[in-house]
Amino acid sequence: MYRIFFLFFFVFCFSCSQSSEAFLKKGKELMQSGQTKEAIEFINKAIEKNTSNADAFNVRGVAYYEMKSFPNALLDFDQAIELQPTAYRPYYNKGLLFTDQNKLDSALANYDLAAKYAPDTADVYLNRGMVHTLLDSRELALADFKKASDLNANSVMAWYNMGNIYFHDKNYKEAAQAFRQTVSLDPSSGKAFYGLALCYYQLNETDLTCTTLQQAVSLGYTDAKIALEKYCKKD
Numbered sequence: 001m002y003r004i005f006f007l008f009f010f011v012f013c014f015s016c017s018q019s020s021e022a023f024l025k026k027g028k029e030l031m032q033s034g035q036t037k038e039a040i041e042f043i044n045k046a047i048e049k050n051t052s053n054a055d056a057f058n059v060r061g062v063a064y065y066e067m068k069s070f071p072n073a074l075l076d077f078d079q080a081i082e083l084q085p086t087a088y089r090p091y092y093n094k095g096l097l098f099t100d101q102n103k104l105d106s107a108l109a110n111y112d113l114a115a116k117y118a119p120d121t122a123d124v125y126l127n128r129g130m131v132h133t134l135l136d137s138r139e140l141a142l143a144d145f146k147k148a149s150d151l152n153a154n155s156v157m158a159w160y161n162m163g164n165i166y167f168h169d170k171n172y173k174e175a176a177q178a179f180r181q182t183v184s185l186d187p188s189s190g191k192a193f194y195g196l197a198l199c200y201y202q203l204n205e206t207d208l209t210c211t212t213l214q215q216a217v218s219l220g221y222t223d224a225k226i227a228l229e230k231y232c233k234k235d
Contacts, residue, residue: 020050028059036063054084058093065097073097088118095127099134107131122152129161138165156186163195172202190221197224201231 023046030039040063046056061076074097080090091114098107111128118124129144142165148158163178179196183189197212210232216224 018045018049020046020053020056022046023049024053024056024059027056027063031059031063031066036066039063052083054080054087054090057083058087058090061090061093065093070097070101086117088114088116088121088124091117092121092124092127095131099127099131104131104135108135120151122148122155122158125151126155126158126161129158133161133165138169141165154185156182156189159185160189160192160195163192163199167195167199170202172199175199176203188219190216190219190224193219194221194224194227197227201227 023042027039027042027046030036030042040060043056043060043063046053047060050056057076058080061073061080064070064073064076074094077090077094077097080087084090091110095107095110095114098104098110108128108131111124111131114121114124115128125144125148129141129148132138132141132144142162145158145162145165148155149162152158159178159182163175163182166172166175166178176196176199179192179199182192183196186192193212193216197209197216200206200208200212210228213224213228213232217228
């Protein structure tokens with residue numbers, strides 16, 4: 001009985017000795033290892049310790065978001081914003097959430113605020129560009145993808161999305177350049193090789209079209225195989 005009481009007392013005291021940040025740190029570690037439900041328990045304790053911990057509300061919102069509990073996630077992101085209105089992450093996370101719900105105007109408004117408070121963060125522009133693309137605002141999307149690539153020259157998705165927009169607008173040289181940059185950063189991207197091959201086809205570069213399609217096929221991109229048979233038949 002004494003031993004049980006001692007262990008209980010020890011655990012209780014250990015819990016009492018931990019700061020809000022310590023509980024939050026443990027919660028983040030659990031989230032990184034995929035233990036989201038367990039993480040929420042520790043983040044709850046972080047919030048109990050300090051109800052003004054904006055980061056804890058934001059992180060718990062991310063946990064709820066990962067669990068598809070969108071109403072709870074939104075409440076936590078809003079609370080994080082109320083506590084720290086100039087932190088960009090809750091706005092960014094709300095942008096993700098609203099995009100998932102196809103509430104694109106709301107997503108855009110939150111990405112605008114994220115860009116205001118974190119103007120040097122490439123992912124903000126990348127995601128806002130994707131929303132502009134969904135809204136068929138290609139000029140705005142292209143501007144965002146360019147900004148993302150300026151801030152992070154290694155952003156594969158920024159270059160790939162630029163290539164798609166240029167191709168859609170029949171700017172095949174610019175599209176080819178963007179796709180070349182994409183495959184140089186990610187040589188395993190079959191879809192980027194495919195896009196590059198289509199650019200070469202439009203530019204009447206037959207040999208490059210076929211060799212690039214072959215590369216896309218070797219990477220398992222199905223559409224490239226169809227295009228290879230169509231455009232590169234041997235007589």
